Amino acid sequence: xxxxxxxxxxVELSPGTNLLISxxxxxxxxxxxxEILANGTRQGEGAIVVTTKDSADKLxxxxxxxxxxxxxxxxxxxxxxxxxxxxxxxxxSSRIKYASSPVDMTGIGIQLSEFLQDFYEARNIKQNxxxxxxxxxxxxxxxxQTVFRFLHVFTGRVQSADGLGLYxxxxxxxxxxxxxxxxxxxxxxxxxxxxxxxxSVRTVGVSTASN
Numbered sequence: 001x002x003x004x005x006x007x008x009x010x011v012e013l014s015p016g017t018n019l020l021i022s023x024x025x026x027x028x029x030x031x032x033x034x035e036i037l038a039n040g041t042r043q044g045e046g047a048i049v050v051t052t053k054d055s056a057d058k059l060x061x062x063x064x065x066x067x068x069x070x071x072x073x074x075x076x077x078x079x080x081x082x083x084x085x086x087x088x089x090x091x092x093s094s095r096i097k098y099a100s101s102p103v104d105m106t107g108i109g110i111q112l113s114e115f116l117q118d119f120y121e122a123r124n125i126k127q128n129x130x131x132x133x134x135x136x137x138x139x140x141x142x143x144x145q146t147v148f149r150f151l152h153v154f155t156g157r158v159q160s161a162d163g164l165g166l167y168x169x170x171x172x173x174x175x176x177x178x179x180x181x182x183x184x185x186x187x188x189x190x191x192x193x194x195x196x197x198x199x200s201v202r203t204v205g206v207s208t209a210s211n
Contacts, residue, residue, distance in 0.1 A: 011203060011206060013164060013187075013206070015127065015162035015163070015164070016158070016159040016160070016161075016162050016163065017159075017164055017165070017187045017188070018155040018158055018159065018164075018165035018167065018185065018186050018187050019164075019165065019166055019167070019186060019187065019188050019189065019190055019206070020135075020167050020169060020182070020183060020185075020186040020188075020189045020190070021033050021166055021167065021168045021169070021189075021190045021192065022168075022169050022171045022179070022189055022190070022191055022192070023170075023171055023191060023192030023193055023194075024170065024171055024172045024193070024194075025170055025172065025173075026194070027192045027193060027194040027199065028192060028194070028199055029168050029170075029192045030133055030134075030168055032190070032192060032201065033131050033133060033166045033168050034062070034063065034066060034131070035066065036129065036164075036166060037049070037063075037129050037131050037166065038063065038066035038067050040127065040128075040129040040164070041066075041067045041070075041073050041074075041075060041129075042067060044074075044125075045074075045125065045127040045128060045129055046074040046075075046076075046115075046119035046120075046123075046125040046127070046128035046129070047073070047074065047075045047076070047128070047129050047130075047131075048075075048076045048077070048078070048112065048115045048116070048119075048128065048129070048130045048131070049063075049076070049077050049078070049130075049131045049132075049133065050077075050078040050080065050108060050111075050112060050130070050131070050132045050133070051077060051078070051079055051080060051081065051133055052080045052081065052102040052132075052133065052134060052137035052138060053081065053133060053134055053137055054081065054133075055079060055081055055082050055085075055088065056077045056079035056082065056096045056098075057088065059077055059079075060077070060095075060096075063075065074119050074123060074125050074128075075095060076095055076096070076097070076115040076118075076119070077095065077096045077097070078097050078098075078099060078108055078111040078112060078115070079096055079097070079098050079099070080098075080099045080100075080101060080102045080104065080108060081101075081102070082098060083098050083099070083100050083101065084100065084101040084102070097111040097114065097115070098111075099111060101141070102137050102138055102140075102141050102142075103141045103142060105138075105142070105146070105150040108150075108154075109150070109153060109154065109157070112130070112154065112157060113157060116128060116130075116157060116161045116163070120161055126162065127162070127163070127164075128161060128163040128164075129163060129164045129165075129166065130158050130163050130164070130165045130166065131165075131166045131167075131168070132154065132165070132166070132167045132168070133168045134167075134168040134169060134170065135147065135151070135167050135168065135169040135182065136168075136169050136170040136173050136174070138150070139173075139174060139178070144178050144181055144182070147182070148181060148182060148185070151167070151182065151185050152185060155185050155186070167186070169182070171191075187205070187206065188203055188204060188205040188206030189203070189204040189205060189206075190202075190203055190204075190206075191203075191204055
């Protein structure tokens with residue numbers, strides 16, 4: 001079972017769960033997602049990040065602050081921005097794989113599957129956490145129907161691998177109808193808000209695992 005005690009108390013999730021992390025900008029959604037991911041890495045679980053906003057290099061630097069022994073950890077990144085920007089080296093490695101852009105959803109899906117297969121089958125890591133940051137970027141480049149179809153396949157892969165999927169979205173950047181459509185794909189939502197400098201986090205529709 002997946003433990004979210006680092007963010008939320010008394011919540012355990014069954015393997016194969018997909019959660020949407022939703023909130024306005026600058027409320028710490030990304031940090032919460034990375035903390036949940038890092039908590040799994042510290043326990044020996046696999047971690048895969050699909051990044052559509054930050055380069056792999058930036059992400060590795062940030063993740064090293066959360067997991068100092070990252071070099072020995074099963075950690076993979078699907079970088080969807082470096083090739084698009086045309087800066088830096090974009091050669092695939094055991095840790096970093098590159099998609100051409102956030103529009104390249106077929107490529108993203110292939111790279112994700114390769115990481116999951118490597119961790120789950122080749123390295124015998126049966127619990128893996130996957131972070132997609134962010135859904136909002138995908139919606140900037142593609143319509144909601146295309147993103148919905150992509151996420152339907154993406155969440156299905158996480159579910160079939162008994163993983164934990166985390167998906168970050170900016171709740172104020174999209175129409176409510178778009179949010180409602182996408183929420184159908186997830187087992188629950190982590191809502192993040194900030195009022196008067198205080199961050200609040202709550203779960204919606206999250207079913208806890210039975211003991």
